[in-house]
Amino acid sequence: MKAIIVSSFGDEEVLKYQETETPTPAAGEVRVKIKAAGVNPVETYIRSGHYTALPALPYTPGNDGSGIVDAVGDGVEHLKKGDRVFVAAALARRNTGTYADYTVCDADAVRYLPQNLSFSEGAALGTPGLAATYALYSKAKIKPGETVFIHGASGGVGSLAVQLARRTGTFVMGTAGDPEGMTLIEKLGAHRAFNHRSPGYLEAVKQETGEHGPDVIIEMVANINLMKDLELLAKYGRVVIVGNHGTLEFDPRSAMTKDAVVMGMNIGNMPQEDYIANMYTLSAAMETGLHTIIGKELPLCQAEQAHRDVGEGKGGKVVLTVE
Incomplete structure (x- = not known):
């Protein structure tokens, strides 16, 4: 061959x-x-x-x-x-x-x-789908009625996360870097789309939640956004770090004041039972319209x-x- x-x-x-x-x-x-x-x-x-x-x-x-x-x-x-x-x-x-x-x-x-x-x-x-399901279901354990905010929602992992989170009954918001990406996010099922290059977009995100903040944030570039995520996050919220491209200065008080949980993830560490469950989740979602x-x-x-x-x-x- x-x-x-x-x-x-x-x-x-x-x-x-x-x-x-x-x-x-x-x-x-x-x-x-x-x-x-x-x-x-x-x-x-x-x-x-x-x-x-x-x-x-x-x-x-x-x-x-x-x-x-x-x-x-x-x-x-x-x-x-x-x-x-x-x-x-x-x-x-x-x-x-x-x-x-x-x-x-x-x-x-x-x-x-x-x-x-x-x-x-x-x-x-495969890999983007496993990352999205691991972040949403194994780590964040999203529930119907929660608000999920996805940074980088027009990318490979983010675009699948938008569709899966919407199917779970959450209120979904996401970011992209241009109008085309924002349109894509909305077509995939996001209730609201934001341009992360626009000044003040995080304040607009918070206003969409009635000043409550998202219950869950899926983060693709933690070195840039993590501290802002913790300011935005709801009390008792969860941040799942899917991607990172550098270091940052971290103030633990930002998590303490919200009783927040910050979780890293690596699909290579996914337990076998989660792997099998997430594969079934992807299969079922594909049968009902999930697409890449x-x-x-x-x-x-x-x-x-x-x-x-x-x-x-x-x-x-x-x-x-x-x-």
């Missing part, structure tokens, strides 16, 4: 499109004929060698994908050859990589892909360009398509 192989850590040029052996599923595993693979920022960090946990070389990148089940190992009962599926293998015990014609991973990491979604949409779901936003599609052989686009922060989810 053809796959992207990384034999040394470095810049985008280390992503080589070449022939390799087709993997065989063991007991409890599934082999999927990949039709599309999602590209995530973390994969660019790993490829460069600038990450806390690095795979043994050589390896094939990719945790997320979609395609058709090609073979199943012993003990797999919920999937069969020919099933249309998506793969979210970020927590799989074994994952041979989705930047390939075929991938093998734990059966728990594979779920049905509804007919109303394209393979590209399915490939874009695709920015660009490239053929698998152009993985180098895909990583370059992601590294430069070009808009939208990048997906690699496989013939």
Whole structure:
């Protein structure tokens, strides 16, 4: 089969499109004929060698994908050859990589892909979807009637969080950096959208809550927003840190005065029971209209360009398509 192989850590040029052996599923595993693979920022960090946990070389990148089940190992009962599926293998015990014609991973990491979604949409779901469900349900434990504020709601994780939070019966608000992003957030189900580049937008957010403040804040850039989040937050509120790009000076009194809880998260630490539950949540949501936003599609052989686009922060989810 053809796959992207990384034999040394470095810049985008280390992503080589070449022939390799087709993997065989063991007991409890599934082999999927990949039709599309999602590209995530973390994969660019790993490829460069600038990450806390690095795979043994050589390896094939990719945790997320979609395609058709090609073979199943012993003990797999919920999937069969020919099933249309998506793969979210970020927590799989074994994952041979989705930047390939075929991938093998734990059966728990594979779920049905509804007919109303394209393979590209399915490939874009895994890691962002797990991050969104982990933040909302495992960490914040959102409840119907609460107010949820999502910083960076037009991004991969944020756009899914908007849809999931709305489905849970919360009042949803989110931010984007331009009018197009604000329109997108509202189309996805947010009750209110704000431009985080506009002066005074946080005061407008607070006014929308009747000066109460949001019960839950999902934060994508904590080094910029965390202290402002704690000023905005309702008493007994929760802040979940999904992303961060630097350090900040933190005053514990900001949390103490609100009886606030600030939680970090890393989907790599997600307990197995949460992983399985969140996979079921994503599957059910997809069947009832949850969708991902695709920015660009490239053929698998152009993985180098895909990583370059992601590294430069070009808009939208990048997906690699496989013939």
